[in-house]
Amino acid sequence: DAGVIQSPRHEVTEMGQEVTLRCKPISGHNSLFWYRQTMMRGLELLIYFNNNVPIDDSGMPEDRFSAKMPNASFSTLKIQPSEPRDSAVYFCASSPHVAGGPLRETQYFGPGTRLLVL
Amino acid sequence: GEDVEQSLFLSVREGDSSVINCTYTDSSSTYLYWYKQEPGAGLQLLTYIFSNMDMKQDQRLTVLLNKKDKHLSLRIADTQTGDSAIYFCAEIGDTGRRALTFGSGTRLQVQP
Numbered sequence: 001d002a003g004v005i006q007s008p009r010h011e012v013t014e015m016g017q018e019v020t021l022r023c024k025p026i027s028g029h030n031s032l033f034w035y036r037q038t039m040m041r042g043l044e045l046l047i048y049f050n051n052n053v054p055i056d057d058s059g060m061p062e063d064r065f066s067a068k069m070p071n072a073s074f075s076t077l078k079i080q081p082s083e084p085r086d087s088a089v090y091f092c093a094s095s096p097h098v099a100g101g102p103l104r105e106t107q108y109f110g111p112g113t114r115l116l117v118l
Numbered sequence: 119g120e121d122v123e124q125s126l127f128l129s130v131r132e133g134d135s136s137v138i139n140c141t142y143t144d145s146s147s148t149y150l151y152w153y154k155q156e157p158g159a160g161l162q163l164l165t166y167i168f169s170n171m172d173m174k175q176d177q178r179l180t181v182l183l184n185k186k187d188k189h190l191s192l193r194i195a196d197t198q199t200g201d202s203a204i205y206f207c208a209e210i211g212d213t214g215r216r217a218l219t220f221g222s223g224t225r226l227q228v229q230p
Contacts, residue, residue, distance in 0.1 A: 004160075042222045043161075056217065091161070107163075107218055109153075109160035111160045
């Protein structure tokens, strides 16, 4: 299994530009999570999906952030317009979330996208 | 809401044991996890424990859970320089919320 795949791995952009981060979860996993990690705020949950449906987006900072999951194998996190304070590492994670089993809620993380907004 | 707290930093000498501590507030916690993050990488699951267990051992790793005090610890025996990383404690409860609550992470520095 290839694990959770994120692209791009690094993104440098200018303030005001649109940024799109992509994630492919592990095949067969039903839940997908987007996190942001910064030195100041640590690891923050932005939004998570279950069976492609957004369940909790209370962590999304503001309307400039949006996330979609059009199918079970793909999700995007979009920032429009981007600002320097959005600079962070963005992680995607997926979990099996199937009935039963000891690891049904375990999250498997991708390598992250390091975003720098100038 | 749920809260998970960890100390920020721990320094040990190579060969010594490391103990990383974590406290949580969610009384409905069902699973508790330890993740490891190496520089420039994502979080990697190290181990987990069910809330009805007191201890779990996995090679050099020992997890202790004191459910009464809501205290979780991770002991790494014979710590190596390759163990230097940030260690995150996380929990999930039985409230219907399916997302993990993570601590702020403990940076472990192993000195040769």
